[in-house]
Amino acid sequence: MALTAEDVANLARLARIELSEAELEVLAPQLDVILESVARVSDVAAQDIPPTSHALPLTNVFREDELRPSLSREQVLAGAPAAEQMRFRVPKILGEEA
Amino acid sequence: MTLAEAPNAEIIRQTAVDLATKIKSGELSAVEVTRSHLDRIAEVDGEIHAFLYVDGERALASAARVDAKIAAGEPVGPLAGVPLALKDILTYTGAPTTCGSKILQGWLPPYDATVTRRLLDHDMVILGKTNLDEFAMGSSTENSAYGPTRNPWDTSRIPGGSGGGSAAAVAAFEAPLAIGTDTGGSIRQPAAVTGTVGVKPTYGGSSRYGLVALASSLDQPGPCARSVLDAALLHQAIAGHDPCDSTSIDQPVPDVVTAARSADVSRMKIGVVTELGGEGYAPGVEQRFNEAVELLASLGAEIIEVSCPHFVYALPTYYLILPAECSSNLAKFDAMRFGLRVGDDGFASAEQVMAATREAGFGAEVKRRIIIGTYALSSGYYEAYYGQAQKVRTLISRDFDQAFSQADVLVSPSTPITAFKIGEKVDDPLAMYRNDLCTIPSNLAGNASASFPVGLAPEDGLPVGFQVMAPPLADDRLYRVGGALEAALHSAWNGPLLDRLPDPGALR
Numbered sequence: 001m002a003l004t005a006e007d008v009a010n011l012a013r014l015a016r017i018e019l020s021e022a023e024l025e026v027l028a029p030q031l032d033v034i035l036e037s038v039a040r041v042s043d044v045a046a047q048d049i050p051p052t053s054h055a056l057p058l059t060n061v062f063r064e065d066e067l068r069p070s071l072s073r074e075q076v077l078a079g080a081p082a083a084e085q086m087r088f089r090v091p092k093i094l095g096e097e098a
Numbered sequence: 099m100t101l102a103e104a105p106n107a108e109i110i111r112q113t114a115v116d117l118a119t120k121i122k123s124g125e126l127s128a129v130e131v132t133r134s135h136l137d138r139i140a141e142v143d144g145e146i147h148a149f150l151y152v153d154g155e156r157a158l159a160s161a162a163r164v165d166a167k168i169a170a171g172e173p174v175g176p177l178a179g180v181p182l183a184l185k186d187i188l189t190y191t192g193a194p195t196t197c198g199s200k201i202l203q204g205w206l207p208p209y210d211a212t213v214t215r216r217l218l219d220h221d222m223v224i225l226g227k228t229n230l231d232e233f234a235m236g237s238s239t240e241n242s243a244y245g246p247t248r249n250p251w252d253t254s255r256i257p258g259g260s261g262g263g264s265a266a267a268v269a270a271f272e273a274p275l276a277i278g279t280d281t282g283g284s285i286r287q288p289a290a291v292t293g294t295v296g297v298k299p300t301y302g303g304s305s306r307y308g309l310v311a312l313a314s315s316l317d318q319p320g321p322c323a324r325s326v327l328d329a330a331l332l333h334q335a336i337a338g339h340d341p342c343d344s345t346s347i348d349q350p351v352p353d354v355v356t357a358a359r360s361a362d363v364s365r366m367k368i369g370v371v372t373e374l375g376g377e378g379y380a381p382g383v384e385q386r387f388n389e390a391v392e393l394l395a396s397l398g399a400e401i402i403e404v405s406c407p408h409f410v411y412a413l414p415t416y417y418l419i420l421p422a423e424c425s426s427n428l429a430k431f432d433a434m435r436f437g438l439r440v441g442d443d444g445f446a447s448a449e450q451v452m453a454a455t456r457e458a459g460f461g462a463e464v465k466r467r468i469i470i471g472t473y474a475l476s477s478g479y480y481e482a483y484y485g486q487a488q489k490v491r492t493l494i495s496r497d498f499d500q501a502f503s504q505a506d507v508l509v510s511p512s513t514p515i516t517a518f519k520i521g522e523k524v525d526d527p528l529a530m531y532r533n534d535l536c537t538i539p540s541n542l543a544g545n546a547s548a549s550f551p552v553g554l555a556p557e558d559g560l561p562v563g564f565q566v567m568a569p570p571l572a573d574d575r576l577y578r579v580g581g582a583l584e585a586a587l588h589s590a591w592n593g594p595l596l597d598r599l600p601d602p603g604a605l606r
Contacts, residue, residue, distance in 0.1 A: 008469065015425060015472045016432070017465055018453035027466065030527055034470060037528055038414040041486045044493065051488030052495060054315045054345070055301040055544020056570060061344045075208040081439030090434050091448040 106134035128161035128179030175220030186227035201459030211308020228263030258288030283537025286549035290512035290563020301544030305340035313423035330358035357574035361581030364398030369505030382555025406497035418487035425471025512563030
């Protein structure tokens with residue numbers, strides 16, 4: 001399939017990782033080798049096989065709708081990169097392309 | 099200097115069971131046991147680098163509380179006062195949780211993992227947090243942002259990964275016990291290459307609450323130890339239903355302690371997986387593995403060969419499912435609520451800050467896997483990659499079902515080769531991934547598995563691990579096999595394998 005540096009830059013944009021030109025050059029051939037190797041899964045004829053998303057069967061789990069103590073605002077904000085007025089302070093989120 | 103001559107050798111060489119007994123009887127105090135291990139860490143960890151954080155003062159204070167409880171005649175847990183090392187991917191309030199990543203450098207979690215809480219409730223003493231490949235992605239600990247851990251058997255070699263810190267801490271007698279987490283072999287492969295015991299419980303057998311997620315459908319915490327019984331006691335302490343983890347199994351914990359004590363394999367049917375051997379396996383690994391199988395036969399087990407034809411697809415299946423899950427799990431590192439933030443200059447947008455932060459905060463392997471996962475989940479490729487991998491996962495589980503209809507447990511080498519040199523495989527991701535060839539199938543199917551030491555490979559004198567796999571919730575069978583192997587091998591060797599460890603204290 002030969003993944004190009006441009007393809008990797010696209011994927012990195014989707015994954016929100018700003019990769020340098022140098023990283024793209026190194027990553028593209030490495031990822032290409034990995035993808036070529038994992039593509040072997042399609043050698044298996046598995047048309048009618050149901051997919052497994054979890055190792056063991058999952059059932060929905062309910063609990064009583066009761067009040068329980070939660071983290072305080074101080075605890076929640078203690079690990080924040082920036083906080084202001086007891087809130088997370090974040091960079092601007094409007095005025096950018098989607 | 100040999101290990102026997104090391105300071106505090108008489109304390110640090112003991113099993114967790116013996117330490118607990120002596121602490122309870124008053125023959126040793128928890129404080130002196132903890133201090134001996136902290137001294138040992140100070141002595142050798144500069145070389146081994148198993149720990150990212152040593153919590154000395156708090157460990158001594160908790161040890162003193164255990165001593166006071168025992169003196170007052172209060173009831174205490176079976177491993178009360180025994181020190182332990184915690185993999186730095188489980189939260190423990192008051193100590194940083196970094197996951198071996200720069201993106202979480204210095205992050206202090208606001209809550210304890212369920213596993214951590216159970217250790218503390220059992221009166222165990224947490225010495226500190228151990229090194230790992232970043233977010234548990236790797237097989238050598240070389241992907242840690244804080245530098246690699248070194249194998250106590252040969253410090254130019256890797257201790258396995260991702261839980262190389264936990265395995266090395268136990269092998270180097272820095273702690274009698276440690277907690278690891280196993281997503282594709284991260285408990286078993288390090289155990290194999292360090293000559294220690296490592297167990298991955300049945301998926302859902304131990305809680306993932308407070309374990310920073312790599313791949314949620316695969317991750318599982320478990321015990322690391324130097325003896326089978328020690329591992330069983332730690333397994334018992336941490337396992338069991340947790341309402342905070344929706345995948346936690348609401349059933350009794352298999353009686354692993356009784357199984358380890360019984361060490362009985364007579365009339366047990368043991369299946370050798372034919373696909374996990376042959377080309378690519380080191381001769382010494384195959385030799386020690388075959389000898390261990392013969393040993394089990396001599397102890398009364400019935401040995402059969404079983405074929406699991408889809409296991410050859412386990413590696414590519416895993417390296418699609420894991421990156422897919424990790425690319426979504428690691429999306430939470432967005433520079434907004436916790437961890438690193440880079441480039442927030444008042445002009446940059448949230449999206450630009452997020453991308454710059456992830457560029458600066460994640461290492462090469464994490465980036466590789468996130469991008470592979472993004473690719474595998476993107477429209478147009480989803481069916482061919484992730485969708486197909488999920489189907490092959492079903493076929494691998496069916497292979498297990500078929501094999502377990504013929505055998506009580508399955509066995510294989512834990513990893514195809516012994517510990518390799520630090521730096522040898524860092525630029526070859528596929529060669530690195532092949533270390534997990536034997537361990538991955540069990541994670542994909544969610545059953546129980548373990549690695550036990552079975553000797554040193556003749557060609558390089560490095561430890562070889564023996565993998566045992568059991569059906570879901572039959573974790574006790576692992577311990578029966580492990581216990582039987584351990585008893586027979588110790589009597590053949592005149593003591594444990596780790597007696598032959600060159601003392602890292604001598605390498606300072």
